[in-house]
Amino acid sequence: MDYRRTYIKGLFALPAGTATVAYGWVKTRRDSKGISFVQINDGSCFKDLQVIVNEGTIDAETLKKITTGACVRFDGVIVDSPAAGQAVEMQASGVELFGPADPLSYPLQKKGATMEFLREIAHLRARGNTFGAVYRVRNEAAWAVHKFFQDRGFLYLNTPIITASDAEGAGAMFQVTTAVETAHGEYKLRTNEAAQDFFGKPAFLTVSGQLEAETVALGMTNVYTFGPTFRAENSSTSRHLAEFWMVEPEMAFCDIEGNMNLAEEFLREVIGHLLTKSEEDLAFFNQRIEPQLLATLKHVVDSSFERMGYGEAIKMLEQSGETFEFPVHWGVDLQSEHERWLTEVKVGRPVILTDYPKEIKAFYMRQNDDGKTVRAMDVLAPRIGEIIGGSQREERLDVLESRIQELGLPMEAYWWYLDLRRFGSAPHSGFGLGFERLLMYCTGMKNIRDVIPFHRTPGHAEF
RNA sequence: UGCCGCAUAGCUCAGCUGGUAGAGCAGCUGACUGUUAAUCAGCGGGUCCUAGGUUCGAGUCCUAGUGCGGCAGCCA
Numbered sequence: 001m002d003y004r005r006t007y008i009k010g011l012f013a014l015p016a017g018t019a020t021v022a023y024g025w026v027k028t029r030r031d032s033k034g035i036s037f038v039q040i041n042d043g044s045c046f047k048d049l050q051v052i053v054n055e056g057t058i059d060a061e062t063l064k065k066i067t068t069g070a071c072v073r074f075d076g077v078i079v080d081s082p083a084a085g086q087a088v089e090m091q092a093s094g095v096e097l098f099g100p101a102d103p104l105s106y107p108l109q110k111k112g113a114t115m116e117f118l119r120e121i122a123h124l125r126a127r128g129n130t131f132g133a134v135y136r137v138r139n140e141a142a143w144a145v146h147k148f149f150q151d152r153g154f155l156y157l158n159t160p161i162i163t164a165s166d167a168e169g170a171g172a173m174f175q176v177t178t179a180v181e182t183a184h185g186e187y188k189l190r191t192n193e194a195a196q197d198f199f200g201k202p203a204f205l206t207v208s209g210q211l212e213a214e215t216v217a218l219g220m221t222n223v224y225t226f227g228p229t230f231r232a233e234n235s236s237t238s239r240h241l242a243e244f245w246m247v248e249p250e251m252a253f254c255d256i257e258g259n260m261n262l263a264e265e266f267l268r269e270v271i272g273h274l275l276t277k278s279e280e281d282l283a284f285f286n287q288r289i290e291p292q293l294l295a296t297l298k299h300v301v302d303s304s305f306e307r308m309g310y311g312e313a314i315k316m317l318e319q320s321g322e323t324f325e326f327p328v329h330w331g332v333d334l335q336s337e338h339e340r341w342l343t344e345v346k347v348g349r350p351v352i353l354t355d356y357p358k359e360i361k362a363f364y365m366r367q368n369d370d371g372k373t374v375r376a377m378d379v380l381a382p383r384i385g386e387i388i389g390g391s392q393r394e395e396r397l398d399v400l401e402s403r404i405q406e407l408g409l410p411m412e413a414y415w416w417y418l419d420l421r422r423f424g425s426a427p428h429s430g431f432g433l434g435f436e437r438l439l440m441y442c443t444g445m446k447n448i449r450d451v452i453p454f455h456r457t458p459g460h461a462e463f
Numbered sequence: 464u465g466c467c468g469c470a471u472a473g474c475u476c477a478g479c480u481g482g483u484a485g486a487g488c489a490g491c492u493g494a495c496u497g498u499u500a501a502u503c504a505g506c507g508g509g510u511c512c513u514a515g516g517u518u519c520g521a522g523u524c525c526u527a528g529u530g531c532g533g534c535a536g537c538c539a
Contacts, residue, residue, distance in 0.1 A: 028499085028500085028501095030497095030498050030499070030501055031495095031498085031501095032495065032496065032498055032501085032502095033494080033495050033496055034495095034496045035496060035497065035498080037497075037498050037499070037501090039499080048499095050498090050499075052498095054496090067490095068489090081497090082497065083497050083498070083499080084499085085498085085499045086499080103489085103490055103491085104490060104491085105473080106473090107474085108474095109473080109474055109488075109489050110488085110489075111474085111475090111488070111489085111500050113475080114474085116531065116532070117474070117475090119531095120531095171537075171538070172537085207538095208539090229539080231537085231538070231539085233536095233537055233538070234464060234537090235464090235536075235537055235538075236464090237533085237534075237535080237536090237537095237538095238532090238533075238534090239538085239539085240537085240538070240539085241539090245539095246539065325535085335535085335536085336534090336536090337535090385538090386538070386539065388539080389538080389539065432539060433539070434538090434539030435539085436539080437539060447532090459530095
């Protein structure tokens with residue numbers, strides 16, 4: 001056995017008459033008099049291979065054990081299918097049963113499972129249509145992310161997962177420590193001094209690689225990170241994970257306009273890539289998960305995003321005639337209901353908002369000359385809200401220092417970040433994109449826990 | 464963390480103003496020479512989430528807890 005083998009995807013392309021081998025897991029078996037139909041899938045494509053087993057070609061006892069979930073190898077010949085439903089199929093001449101799956105206890109059925117149930121058996125759900133498609137699209141999207149940046153000369157950068165800098169000063173973090181011992185579920189303090197802890201100071205799981213990415217961009221020009229990030233917020237919604245993957249480009253010599261252009265180009269290219277490379281899987285999502293999916297994705301690829309200033313958006317919301325739970329006026333942060341109205345009702349496609357009041361944005365965003373707003377830009381998508389958050393960064397030392405001071409942040413902690421402004425500073429910009437949110441948008445999946453193989457949320461770290 | 468909803472067969476659900484539980488699918492047995500969420504016939508399958516309470520009697524009503532989900536906040 002060797003990985004170098006034709007996957008089921010490739011078997012469909014073989015000319016009729018080719019003798020070959022198919023490995024996979026059984027989706028379903030249908031028996032008729034004298035003939036059995038076994039559908040198997042190995043994850044290489046959405047479509048199952050139909051294997052024809054004529055009575056007598058394989059041992060009857062073995063055939064009986066070829067039930068949903070079993071793992072098998074079929075030897076046979078690829079033939080044109082006489083029936084509708086598939087162009088080609090395999091005429092079996094032999095079989096090896098690697099692992100049976102007891103039909104009484106195997107939890108995956110041919111139909112009718114909810115996403116919630118499948119989430120409980122996440123170790124088995126890769127064998128179903130929906131999650132096979134999700135995982136393939138996730139893979140294809142990750143590839144497209146790298147391709148997009150590599151094609152443009154961006155450097156792929158790995159930023160630390162354990163960090164001692166509370167980067168953005170916002171968002172609860174997971175502490176990484178050896179100062180606590182656990183035994184039988186009990187916590188025991190080993191030391192209560194930070195200096196005695198593993199790193200000699202408090203350390204955390206990263207919430208963003210941005211600050212580190214900035215340091216490398218101011219030396220290597222265009223960089224991007226693509227890795228896991230962590231938030232210890234106790235938020236239980238269909239759009240939040242405690243562990244999620246983020247794509248963060250950072251560009252020297254780039255202003256907010258260039259940043260928006262990149263964000264838009266990025267989303268259009270990744271989605272365009274999926275439309276051609278994941279056609280079968282997207283067709284499935286369109287049929288079973290989200291009826292408007294293909295139309296929406298094509299629309300995004302073909303049209304430019306709506307760009308507007310925060311102030312303009314506030315005016316529109318004020319004049320919308322809608323009654324919002326949270327009233328709107330200049331200075332407030334936009335709530336979900338406002339974002340939804342803008343993207344879903346008013347515009348009907350992604351919207352890029354810029355120039356937010358500085359009070360509701362992070363300290364590192366570049367201040368505009370009005371002294372009130374910063375060069376932030378958020379890309380809002382219908383159905384899922386904020387998919388990208390970015391900004392032009394404050395490159396002026398004095399302005400950045402006074403901002404840190406104003407917000408009462410610990411100046412010492414940012415010594416290296418400020419050094420970037422001290423030595424060879426440059427205008428630069430970047431953004432962060434939540435990879436799982438992008439996948440929700442591209443698959444139509446309704447819960448973010450279902451676009452990552454094993455989700456981490458408050459109270460849940462199974463598998 | 465707050466508000467709301469749900470918890471009944473392996474899965475998806477029904478179960479009326481309270482009277483000891485039902486369907487479809489899956490499974491098993493059989494039928495059918497080309498099925499495709501196969502079809503047809505038959506069979507088996509229940510701690511009604513947990514703990515209290517009200518009642519002659521609770522799947523059903525009340526309280527608390529647990530789990531799951533939705534929305535909101537926080538954000539990506």
